[in-house]
Amino acid sequence: MADKIKLGVTFFDDCFGGVSSGCQVLCHGRSGSGKSILACHFLNQALLDGDAALLLTGGRARDTITVAEGFGMPFSKAAADKQLTLLEYASFMQDQDASANPMLPPQAFMDLQAVIERHSVRRLVFDTVLPWVDIHPVTRIAEHVYSFTHALERLGVTSLLTLTTSVSDPSFTLKNRLEDDCPVAIHLDYSQGAHRVAKVTKYLGAPRALSAPMPFVIVPGTGIVSEAPPALP
Amino acid sequence: MGNVLIVDDESAISAYLAKLISGLGHHVATASSASEMLAKLERGDCHLIIADILLPDAPVPTAWIQELCRRAKGKPVVLMTGAPSPELIACATKCGVHAFLSKPFELAFIKDILKTVFGG
Numbered sequence A: 001m002a003d004k005i006k007l008g009v010t011f012f013d014d015c016f017g018g019v020s021s022g023c024q025v026l027c028h029g030r031s032g033s034g035k036s037i038l039a040c041h042f043l044n045q046a047l048l049d050g051d052a053a054l055l056l057t058g059g060r061a062r063d064t065i066t067v068a069e070g071f072g073m074p075f076s077k078a079a080a081d082k083q084l085t086l087l088e089y090a091s092f093m094q095d096q097d098a099s100a101n102p103m104l105p106p107q108a109f110m111d112l113q114a115v116i117e118r119h120s121v122r123r124l125v126f127d128t129v130l131p132w133v134d135i136h137p138v139t140r141i142a143e144h145v146y147s148f149t150h151a152l153e154r155l156g157v158t159s160l161l162t163l164t165t166s167v168s169d170p171s172f173t174l175k176n177r178l179e180d181d182c183p184v185a186i187h188l189d190y191s192q193g194a195h196r197v198a199k200v201t202k203y204l205g206a207p208r209a210l211s212a213p214m215p216f217v218i219v220p221g222t223g224i225v226s227e228a229p230p231a232l233p
Numbered sequence B: 001m002g003n004v005l006i007v008d009d010e011s012a013i014s015a016y017l018a019k020l021i022s023g024l025g026h027h028v029a030t031a032s033s034a035s036e037m038l039a040k041l042e043r044g045d046c047h048l049i050i051a052d053i054l055l056p057d058a059p060v061p062t063a064w065i066q067e068l069c070r071r072a073k074g075k076p077v078v079l080m081t082g083a084p085s086p087e088l089i090a091c092a093t094k095c096g097v098h099a100f101l102s103k104p105f106e107l108a109f110i111k112d113i114l115k116t117v118f119g120g
Helices: A010-016 A035-048 A061-070 A075-080 A107-119 A138-155 A169-181 B011-023 B034-041 B061-072 B086-094 B105-118
Strands: A024-029 A052-057 A084-088 A121-127 A158-164 A184-189 A196-203 A214-219 A223-226 B003-007 B027-031 B048-052 B077-081 B099-102
Touching: A010 A196, A010 A214, A010 A223, A024 A035, A024 A138, A024 A169, A035 A052, A035 A061, A035 A075, A035 A084, A035 A121, A035 A158, A035 A184, A035 A223, A052 A061, A052 A107, A061 A075, A061 A084, A075 A084, A084 A107, A107 A121, A107 A138, A107 B105, A138 A169, A138 B099, A138 B105, A158 A169, B003 B011, B003 B034, B011 B027, B011 B105, B027 B034, B034 B048, B034 B061, B048 B061, B048 B105, B061 B077, B061 B086, B077 B105, B099 B105
Parallel strands: A024 A158, A024 A184, A052 A084, A052 A121, A121 A158, B003 B027, B003 B048, B048 B077, B077 B099
Antiparallel strands: A184 A196, A196 A214, A214 A223
């Protein structure tokens, strides 16, 4: 059985003891639900553990550094020290998408392999995973997602995959396929006037709806923290 | 360096793997059907077989895996498919298949497979 490592979110790690090293964690939810901040915690935990980490972001790398630094995470120094590698889809997957030739591995995946080997990356974040798995026709999604998650497993890195969900059928199909193939799945949600909640819908292959919703808040200077009262000794 | 037989009815995949593997210095032969593959296998000069599970003239996948491994006579077999069922994986394991690669992403690991088979 693989060793466990911390996810980097205290209430999750207290409840589950972390995740298996080398597994894939899906974090899904609506826009603004906190997925990218959870990704920062995941990367920060890698830095705390002395692991090299890599972020592939759909946004701008410098924005991620600014956000993380605001939560007290030393991303700027880690990037300067080459412990943290930040890549942007806009330049990394230029003129490529997963549908270019769905029969063959995308060149970007080989490029990613090379970066992982060069920097001895142990933890990897795709914020978002969409460019790798959003292929047409939709009937190929199952095979594509299966192959992608198994390829990540073969890379030997622990991966966090974020996915913004919407109400469309293709979005649900994609989310469900990723949830099927990733050993761990976390759903983040919020509603106007209500608290944010994290729900672990799958944990190392165990049945879904495993945990009760875990209320959390995003605190300036700290990041994601549990809103639940501290447990009595 | 070794002789590698690639079997896939998708010419794009055969061409991709042939280019990659020959670029590493190995000799490559290709087949696009099960019958063509078995004929080439009979020549006995193949060191590694990389085969798709779903071929137009192949029997049902579990029977095909068993037949392929039997005809390979101990030579390493690497299977390719989309999303394999647990039944197929169990069958491949039982038959001693060297590796199971899901298309498309895991094809990127073919170099690692060649290293384990041929060394270097």
